[in-house]
Amino acid sequence: MPKILVRIEYLDGVEDPESETVLKNLRSIGFGNVASVRISRSFEFDLTGNEKEAIKSVREISDKLLYNPVIQKFTIQKISD
Amino acid sequence: MDSKSILPESDKPRVAILRMEGTNNEDEAFHSFRRSGAEPEYVHINEISRGHIDLEDFSAIFIPGGFSAGDYVRAGAIFAARLRFSVMDKLVRFISSEKPVIGICNGFQVLAELGLIPDIGGRQDRVVTLAPNISSRFECRYVYIRMTSRNKMFSARFSNGKPRQVPVAHAEGRVLASDMKIIDAIDENGQILFRYSNPDGTGCGYPWNPNGSVKDIAAITNPAGNVIGLMPHPERVYYNFQMMGNEKNDPNGTGKDFFDSVVDFILRK
Numbered sequence: 623m624p625k626i627l628v629r630i631e632y633l634d635g636v637e638d639p640e641s642e643t644v645l646k647n648l649r650s651i652g653f654g655n656v657a658s659v660r661i662s663r664s665f666e667f668d669l670t671g672n673e674k675e676a677i678k679s680v681r682e683i684s685d686k687l688l689y690n691p692v693i694q695k696f697t698i699q700k701i702s703d
Numbered sequence: 704m705d706s707k708s709i710l711p712e713s714d715k716p717r718v719a720i721l722r723m724e725g726t727n728n729e730d731e732a733f734h735s736f737r738r739s740g741a742e743p744e745y746v747h748i749n750e751i752s753r754g755h756i757d758l759e760d761f762s763a764i765f766i767p768g769g770f771s772a773g774d775y776v777r778a779g780a781i782f783a784a785r786l787r788f789s790v791m792d793k794l795v796r797f798i799s800s801e802k803p804v805i806g807i808c809n810g811f812q813v814l815a816e817l818g819l820i821p822d823i824g825g826r827q828d829r830v831v832t833l834a835p836n837i838s839s840r841f842e843c844r845y846v847y848i849r850m851t852s853r854n855k856m857f858s859a860r861f862s863n864g865k866p867r868q869v870p871v872a873h874a875e876g877r878v879l880a881s882d883m884k885i886i887d888a889i890d891e892n893g894q895i896l897f898r899y900s901n902p903d904g905t906g907c908g909y910p911w912n913p914n915g916s917v918k919d920i921a922a923i924t925n926p927a928g929n930v931i932g933l934m935p936h937p938e939r940v941y942y943n944f945q946m947m948g949n950e951k952n953d954p955n956g957t958g959k960d961f962f963d964s965v966v967d968f969i970l971r972k
Contacts, residue, residue, distance in 0.1 A: 636879070639839035687776060687784045690816070692832040692881045 624669050624676035625701040628684055631662035636693045666701070673700060715742035716762035716969040723748040723782055726809065727769035731938035736765070738941060739962040741969070748782070752789035759793065762969045763803040766810030768872070768936060778833060778875045779812030787817060794819070795827070801972065803856065803965055804930045808873055811922075811932035820932045821889045822925045830885050831923070833934070834877040837915030843872040845947050846913050848897040848921045848935060849904055854928045856968040857896070860960040866900040867957045868950040869935040876914035876934045878923070886917055896931060897922040937961035 632638050638661065645659040665688060669676040680698055689696045718741045720729050729745065736743040741763070750756040758764060772781035786794065798804055798819065806814040811833060814820045818827035836842055847866035850857060861867065880886045889895060898919040899912040907919045914934070922933040940946055941958035 636834070637837070639835050639837055643839045686787075687780060690777060690780070690829065690832050692829055693834055693879060 624671070624673045624703060626667045626669060626676055626680045627699045627701050628665045628667070628680055628688060629662050629697045629699070630664070630684075630689045630694055631660060631696075633693055633695055673703065676700075715740060716966065717741070717760065718743045718763045718765055719746040719756070719758060719761040720744065720765045720767060721746055721748060721751075721786075721810075722767065723771055723785065725769055725771045725773050726767045726782075728807070728936060728938055729765075729767040729769075731936075731941075732765050732767050732807070735938045735941050735958055735962040736966065739959065739966040741962075741966045748785050748789070752785065757793075758790060758797055761802075762972075763805070763965065764794075764797065766804075766806040766813050767938075768808030768810060771809055771813070774809070774875075777816075779809050779816050782809070783813045783816035786813070791817070791827075798925065798927075798930055801927060801929050803968060805965065806932045807936060807938065808871075808876075808934055811934055812875065814930060814932045819930050820923050820925050821885070821892075821894050822930070823885070823888055823892070825926075830882070831878060831880050833873075833875050834879045835875050836873070836877055836913065838909065838913070841872070841874040842876070842910075842913040843870075844910075844913070845870050846911060846921075846935060847900045847902050847904075849900045850896065851898045852893040852896050852924070852928070854893070854896050854924060856928060856931075857961075857964045859967070860964050861897075864904060866902055866904045867960075868902075868940070868946055868948075869937055869957045870939050871913050871935045873914070873934060876916065878914075878916040878918075878920040878934075880917070883917075886920075889923055890918060892926055894924045894926060894928075895920055895922075896924050896928075897933065897935075 641659045641661045733743045818829045849866045850861035901911045912919045937958040940956040942956045
């Protein structure tokens with residue numbers, strides 16, 4: 623049963639107030655060496671069928687629901703067979 | 704008494720107020736439509752997907768605010784995916800017949816996810832989204848909006864350019880497009896229905912623009928003007944006593960003018 627990970631993150635150049643808030647507060651508690659923060663979101667799927675079919679399904683799921691192409695991008699990674 | 708409120712039941716336009724788990728403000732919308740002379744009905748998305756309800760039987764569709772499906776994945780994304788899966792063709796036909804489809808707050812996010820606004824090319828492309836507020840806060844307070852298009856649905860009551868007080872309550876209301884040319888195009892097409900404003904209409908900027916929306920956009924429409932996405936909540940200020948400060952002395956709450964405009968538009972058709 624293939625296990626597939628999808629990671630959703632903002633496109634380069636899209637301002638993310640949540641990441642900016644984390645960065646600002648990390649610096650205020652002493653982590654001045656943090657240059658930037660990027661928050662992303664991941665979804666882990668267990669699917670039936672073979673790896674090729676699983677990746678095809680997860681790509682469709684990403685297109686139809688998980689990401690918004692206006693401001694986000696996604697990457698797909700196989701975790702295990 | 705308003706003449707529309709004494710219309711026979713059978714002559715009142717039916718308005719479908721869509722709901723699923725997590726929607727809210729539908730009660731305020733229901734009562735606003737009823738007070739303005741329409742016959743609102745709650746329609747759960749399951750009734751649509753099971754074929755128990757035909758949207759063509761209605762004169763308008765309203766998608767309320769809230770946190771549909773918990774706003775999991777993204778604000779409005781699951782609600783939009785459910786609608787796309789079950790009734791997208793019917794929705795497009797409904798819109799082609801020039802009937803109003805109005806999404807407020809989370810409903811605006813749903814319409815943007817569906818690509819029904821701004822829909823410049825008529826292909827329901829997703830080109831606009833509602834991103835997290837620049838302030839990184841849930842902004843819940845009164846703001847002002849002014850009409851900046853020639854939309855015929857609202858021109859009678861809103862076209863004088865006077866800023867109108869209305870509440871907002873959202874964390875993701877910043878209008879962004881995949882390309883700034885899209886914003887310029889919807890501006891040139893007259894699709895920016897309302898913009899945020901300061902109280903005297905002389906400027907904007909935070910906090911008057913509560914979310915950092917490009918060009919101070921508070922509401923946009925499709926090219927025909929009958930699909931409307933609006934971030935503020937007129938349904939919460941139907942009466943003047945629901946307004947704040949000097950606006951309590953206005954004859955109507957902003958919501959009454961908003962919903963009267965929609966119902967009048969339906970009745971004129």
